[in-house]
Amino acid sequence: MCRWLAYTGAPILMEELIFKPKDNLIQQSLHSKSPRTPTNGDGFGLGWYDKQPYPGLFRSIRPAWNDSNLRDLTSHIESHLFMAHVRATSLATIQETNCHPFRYKNWLFVHNGQIANFGQIHQALLAKVSSKYFENILGSTDSELMFHLALTFGLENDVPAAISEMVRTVEAAGKEKGVAESLWMTLGISDGESLWGFRYGSNGIGPTLYVSPDMVELRRLNPDLTGKLGDFAACLVSEPIGNYQDSWHAIADNSKIIIHNQRVEVSDFKP
Amino acid sequence: MCRWLAYTGAPILMEELIFKPKDNLIQQSLHSKSPRTPTNGDGFGLGWYDKQPYPGLFRSIRPAWNDSNLRDLTSHIESHLFMAHVRATSLATIQETNCHPFRYKNWLFVHNGQIANFGQIHQALLAKVSSKYFENILGSTDSELMFHLALTFGLENDVPAAISEMVRTVEAAGKEKGVAESLWMTLGISDGESLWGFRYGSNGIGPTLYVSPDMVELRRLNPDLTGKLGDFAACLVSEPIGNYQDSWHAIADNSKIIIHNQRVEVSDFKP
């Protein structure tokens, strides 16, 4: 199981969310409470937007907790929209190209979860990726392939529709191999303007996904942060961080969340 | 351009060929005389056979010349059949899974050269790999794909026939995209018993490939080595190593070499 967070709002140093909060992503990666994957030590990644046309990417196969470059970069780079991911796997190889986020032009993509029996449908799914996007696949994960299937299905024009078709495609490929319930996922996606989150399981139950409290609540809980966060700030996380963990709002199974123009909308996701 | 060597003969410490000779592979990797790729600093790999059922593999993305683990391993591991490879690329990502040798069960495979316009035919060639071998592809190089195409075409039963069909398949895929001359390669292949070498170019000109002098000449040139090399020893290299560089025998373009049962046979390779 992986962990991730995505932030959009007033520009902040990335360390404000990645290193400073209690039970932050890096602490979680080292002291996991999950019995299934006790440690997220199989690489990490950051993707951030700034005034450049495409987002920056920093990915490494070192554990996030002992990478001094990561600490320096997050304490020097400010961003109004960024994603971070820590990886745990017993499957695909540990290499930078298998670390999230994945990037295509102005798009970033992070994933937690997995495709069941991926080895059985990997080759068939690769064949469905448009040649336009194929050479942007650099690694061997189910996650990167899901991103490129979604690109093939029009992610750049309609995110929820493309993710729906990606889900249907994966599930259909699974069924051909006798796998009834193929997908188990949360996704974080951005084009640099909007931030999308998805929580889905083929069996109706996906991994957890949370959104931060609204600004009124945030200011009440963190009077000190008021200056830093400005008018609007929102964060998606696979598991709550910080001192007020009970204040995070769980996104329901089979739902999506869109954060755009300082507005947060949650709705059903029924592919 | 990459560099490689393959050895078969009496068991020797791998350093005897990799570090000790004048102008050895590691020296070549750092002080290349080639204007095209002045340095082979993009990873390396070793594969070696011993009494275990499958060969051992050690691959790293560090430059070979500054890896202290490599020096220790080659000065402690003896093998009667091994391969070493240093990589230079401006193309596929630097990651261990893109380092040679590639392995499937008891088979090892190294490659120097490239498929022209690989990006245009990568996806089509991947679709031709048998599902039996597909999940053994871990990286993104043309080299690893050539190996898995050859496996698909029966490498485990008939090496020259499978390599021929691989060559024809790659050239046909290239022609569909308007590429007249797709392949430029030397290959080193072993099953742990025999050692095969191939030199081929679609345009009739492949990268260089050399075989070591025969035993009579070797003993004359290296009286000191006589004890170490025993009854038989042969080595394939992309470029000559050692003090007697003029004594290496060039393998002609579009030829193959088979070393088996202490015999060396060179013949045409016309796919």
Next chain:
Amino acid sequence: MCRWLAYTGAPILMEELIFKPKDNLIQQSLHSKSPRTPTNGDGFGLGWYDKQPYPGLFRSIRPAWNDSNLRDLTSHIESHLFMAHVRATSLATIQETNCHPFRYKNWLFVHNGQIANFGQIHQALLAKVSSKYFENILGSTDSELMFHLALTFGLENDVPAAISEMVRTVEAAGKEKGVAESLWMTLGISDGESLWGFRYGSNGIGPTLYVSPDMVELRRLNPDLTGKLGDFAACLVSEPIGNYQDSWHAIADNSKIIIHNQRVEVSDFKP
């Protein structure tokens, strides 16, 4: 807190102890039960003796559990005397030169524990290392410095006496800075013939250290292993591995163990 094991006996593939036992070192490194250092993901190392004059060393800053080179090497290299170590630190930098074992000529050294307030006495202790050994210090850990102090104090001639003087020297340096109880350690040391283990704490309580059951018990517990282990085999571990964890014998605090000529001797260690 780090973890380590050391083996001496009939030559075996290193994986027999490192990867195959239940709750082996690699499993322990990932699923630690210790609240203080939940994960040993900050590098690892192997040192092994064979017929070469000096032992081989393989050290890496990747977590041991996701290093495919480590898996291959331990399944191909046989040794009659070897050590393995997994590291967890919040202190010294993560780099290969800080990974155990440390080596000087035919000597290997592993350590678990720490010097309290090391930063305050680091420089003073460095000044006490003989210039003969100084340039063999490549990293920045307390462990490597302890080894080189012991070398300075005659480790090559009398191991317990040199370790005693090292302990007294560290404790005296600590006391000068007002630290009453400076040392907390287990050590594993070998010259390629004998294997020494030490358990010590300045306050009378050291980290745990265990020795494997004697051969009669081992054969009763593991009828299958009889062939592999030959006449004699013994293993020191920081924490028990395998199916019969209760059968390991704890070494008492402030004790040493010497395994030599197929004999195991435990005695007091009072520096």
Next chain:
Amino acid sequence: MCRWLAYTGAPILMEELIFKPKDNLIQQSLHSKSPRTPTNGDGFGLGWYDKQPYPGLFRSIRPAWNDSNLRDLTSHIESHLFMAHVRATSLATIQETNCHPFRYKNWLFVHNGQIANFGQIHQALLAKVSSKYFENILGSTDSELMFHLALTFGLENDVPAAISEMVRTVEAAGKEKGVAESLWMTLGISDGESLWGFRYGSNGIGPTLYVSPDMVELRRLNPDLTGKLGDFAACLVSEPIGNYQDSWHAIADNSKIIIHNQRVEVSDFKP
């Protein structure tokens, strides 16, 4: 021999100097024309100032030419004062803590050159470092030790005086061991406000050091850059980069250069 550059002026993306110019530092690192050290593939580092109190640092042991993180960071991070360094060594270990720049609080330090017979005086010089700075030494290079000696001798108050005393101290230590000419160096140093460069050899001949053409000349040579470089920009390099290599000004042997408040001053350096 290493290579480095240091820039101060209008804020620019670091790639403008590190990747974009003809014969840039990265190209130089791969295609060296120096027979002594044909490749600078033994790690690299970046240090940059922004509005944070201390500079950021990014160091890696991968060759600079194949590090995709380096490319991304330099194309996303703007700085008004930064340094970059590529390393070639046959001596000290390849590890991040041996990569330049070295940092202490707001200070950065890069070095090209070496201390002759460093192994003979390493321990004696370490003993001269003030305990205040000692624990900031993380690696094992002569360069980092030179920086910490200079800190000990008052670098934070008077840069040329501290560098002079460091030089005298190293030369005296060398002479005690019979080394007549110990030092061969260029240095780049900054506190975030000013930039200092030194070129010195104990034998009167140091490695090369160049400063960029003045603004009038720069604008004439690069009409396109006028907008980017603003009122003032200056760059120190170990070897000229860009299209107008003959326009760089060589700093004479045993000289120093100070760039402060948009002024450039060159003067003698006679320690």
